[in-house]
Amino acid sequence: MRDRxxxxxxxxxxIAQVGVSAGVAWLVARELLGHEQPFFAAVAAILTLSLAIGQRGRRAVEVALGVALGIGVADLIVLVIGTGAWQLVVVVSLAMAVALLLGGGTLLVNQAAVSAVLVVTLQPPTDGITAARFLDAVIGGAVALLANAITPTHPVRLVRRELEPLVRELAATLIDIADALAGGDTAAAQEALERGRSIDPLLARFREAVMVADETIRYSPPRRRSRRHVRYLSEAQAPLDHAVRNTRVLARGAVRATELGERVPPLAIEAIRDLAGAVGEIFDFLSDPADGSATERAALSAASKATEALQETGNLSVSVIVGQVRSTAVDLLEGLGLEADAARQAIRAPGQGGIG
Incomplete structure (x- = not known):
């Protein structure tokens, strides 16, 4: 119950935005346009805002236009052919076709179809051809877009919400790899590889959140004070992408090492655990970009231990593991804002060895 x-x-x-927008849309359509029952003004506001919150500008507008278009097309067609199952097929198909002809994207087309269904099933027209309900839908969409613009999602919170599961899974994958190597467990290493492959959707959601945050800052003056923080988050996209890719290569190296039964020095396993710690620290840094020293220390420790491990054995599997640990450490340093050359130089610095 507490979670709910x-x-x-x-x-x-x-919840407040949607409720207030529905009421305002109803009030505007009723009092300014004189519509007695502006049902679709409230419906359009609810549908538009529920999908537009957190969306970039073009997509939010597509939702609003789709609602109005679906209602307008359905009103015209239902007056001619009436309502029923086959009429519903015709109306939905025509609404989607018109939306496509107008160059609408997926959101606009789908929303036109949903709105057309509402007209046919809930409140078919009875008063002849009139633009009243289409205008109601336009008003509802406009009110929703205005509400979305003046009370936008907090850009940093939006991105942080998508970043947290991404770094959690990345760190957990690294721990799984270390555990698999420590136990010489090929099945566990394979599971770690599969877990690493499953991170891509989280990465995509993080990228999408960064784009939404960037647009929120551009169009909402109250949120522009977050511009610098969002820039840090935006610049971390590529390094985190590379870290995910390198972790998958590391997992494949772990699978090979366990399959061949090759000895992996304890220092290499410790290095992977340090890398997992660095991933956790980078979330704290990106949440509040004040001090990245904890991430830097953990990443450099991972690189240093990996290099020392290579001195214990020269087998190919360990060489791959060490190379990927060091590459991922570079990615994390870049995530702190270091240029690529500076990050690689930090890894090559005295005490860090010569592989980079």
Missing amino acids: VEVVRRNALT
Whole structure:
């Protein structure tokens, strides 16, 4: 029950936005346009805002246009052919076709179809050809877009919400790799590899959140004070992408090492655990970019231990593991804002060895 209350608390602003927008849209359509029952003004506001919150500008507008278009097309067609199952097929198909002809994207087309269904099934037209309900939908969409613009999602919180599961999974994958190597367990190493492969959707959501945050800052003056923080998050996209890729290569190296039964020095396993710690620290840095020294220390420790491990054995599997640990350490240093050359130089610095 406590978790459900927390979910409601986190979404309190969204709930308030949708409720107020529905009421305002109804009021505007009723009082300014004189429409007695502006049902679709409220519906359009709810549909638009529920999908537009957190979306970039073009996509939010597509939702609003899709609602109005679906209602307008359905109104015209239902007056001619009436309502029923086959009529629903025709109306939805025509609404989607018109949306596509107008160059609409997936959101616009789908929203036109949903809105057309509402007209056919809930409130078919009875008063002849009129633009009233289409205008209601336009008003509802406009009110929703205005609400989305003046009370936008906090850009940093939005990105941080998507960053947290990404770094958590990346760190957990590294721990799984270390555990598999420590136990010489090929099946566990393979599972770690599969876990690493499953990170891509989290990475995609993080990128999408950064784009939304960037647009929020561009169009919402109150959020522009977050510009510098969002820039840090944006610049971390490529290094984190590279870290995920290198972790997968590391996992493949672990699979090969366990399959061949090759000895992996304890220092190499410690290095991977340090790398997992560095991933956790970089989340703290990107959440509050004040001091990245903890991430830097953990990444450099991982690189140093990996290099020492290579001095214990020259087998190919360990060479691959060491190379990937060092490459991932470079990625994490770049995530702190270091240039690529500076990050590689830090890894090559005295005490860090000569591989980079």
